[in-house]
Amino acid sequence: MMMRCDLKRNKLCKRMSTTAKEAPSWSFSSLPDDIILNVIARVPRRYHPILSCVSKKLQSLVRSSELQITRSLRGKENRFYVGFREKYPSSYHWFTFTESHHHLASIRFPSFLLKSYSTTPVMVGTDIYIVGGSRNMWILDTRSGKLRQGPKSPVFRHGAAVGLVNDKIYIFGGTCPQSCYHDIKAQAFDLNTQTWQLAPNPSMQVNSKNNSVVTPALGRKIYVMAGTDVIVYDTRDGTCDEIIRAEDFNCKTICVVDNVLYMYYHDVGLMWYESKAKEWRVVHGLKFKGYSSSIKMAEYNGKLAFLWHSVNKGEVWCSMIALYGSSNVAIRGLVEWSDRLLSDVPFSYDMKDFMVCTDYYK
Incomplete structure (x- = not known):
């Protein structure tokens, strides 16, 4: 009886083994x-x-x-945020719009933050982190409108660049008015532990004009508009590379989509950087050229959101551009939609920020 049970058990094991070998491999994509x-x-x-x-x-x-x-x-519903600084009187105004409603709606912005708000805000989920200008850090919950103060940064650096890589906000470059901390040129805020830590010092001088952008979590590099050129800061070791602008064309805004760097040049239009050949190339299929107004760009779901403020006409427009092709050969752009978001914008308004929040709950 015992031998018969063992034989049945062995046959069952063999059958299960054979079935497991014949079963197709499972994957999430299937x-x-x-x-x-x-x-x-x-x-x-x-x-x-x-x-x-x-x-x-x-x-x-x-x-x-x-x-x-x-x-x-x-x-x-994904939300877009647009920030304007008013010169006279000195104040700051924030607006928002969504994919389904292409019209800027005014939202409240704490006025007392104006003096300390001098760098690019960082959008993390539904929170906006406002750092730089002082050691203070403020966090604005876009769902509730509530503002809370985060831990102070160890060192204040004036004119620093700000970027988000994975779960850390980096502040680096600029100048330090505190002589005792002059050798600390970079620091990072860990979003998970809510603590500050030192980051690798950049290998070259980085002076930012509040125009910094980060690759979407993959390259671990932050692209900083420093003067007329771009400095690429590697958050792993502080190594910096420099990307020279195209000829003498005027450029004021940069954006990274799928690890490809894009710039808008007033005299040419939208261009992209071919990293192997180290040359700038035109994005074909677009007519964005000759805008003398203020331009902002942001990465959005693998596309490029192109925002411009026509000061003379007092209008704000946005276009959503899908990008096609190979970063080794050529890239084409296709405008999926383009709408006027706001009219009758005061002449004293200067467009400063453009951010995308894609984790917003209604």
Whole structure:
């Protein structure tokens, strides 16, 4: 009886082993698209670039309109924030708009922050981190409108660059009025532990004019507009590279989409940087050229949100540009939509900031 049971057990084990070998390997990408979209819709936007590296299918779904529809059905709607500084009287004004409502709506901004607010705000989820100008850090919850004060930074640096890489906010470069801390040129705020720590000092002098942008969590590098050129700061070791602007064209804004650097040049239009050949090339298919107004750009779901303020006409417009092609050959742009967001903008308004919040709950 015992031998018969052992034989049955051995046959069962062999059958299970054979079935396991014959069973197809399972992967997340093999699930139906609607299930994958429902899972991705619950993942914070800042982790989407990492998902895009897993497979071409996930990359396509992350950038698809179906994901935006799924997010909206779950009560999520992406929001854009535009900041203006008014010269006379000295004040700051914030506006917001959404994908479904292309019209700027005014929102409150704490007036007492104006004196300490001198660097680019950083959007993390639904919170806006305001750092620089002093050791103070303020955090604005965009859902509730409540403002709270974060831990003070160890060292105050004037005219520093600010960028977000993964779960850390980096402040580096500029000048330090405190002589005893002159050798500390970079620091980072850990969003997980809510603590400050020293970061690798940049290998070259970095003076920012509040125009800094970061690659979406992948390259661990921050691109800083320093004068007329771009300095690339590697957060791992502080190594800095310099990207020379194209000829003598006037450029005031930069943006990084899928690890490709874009600049808007007044005399040429939108251009991209071919890193291997180290040359600037025109983005084909667009007519954005000759704008003398203020320009801002932001990465949005693998696309480029192009915002411009026509001072003479008192209007603010936004265009959503999809980018196609290869970063080794050529890139084309296609305008998916373009709308006037606001009219009758006072002449004294100067557009300062443009941010995208893609984890907003209604």
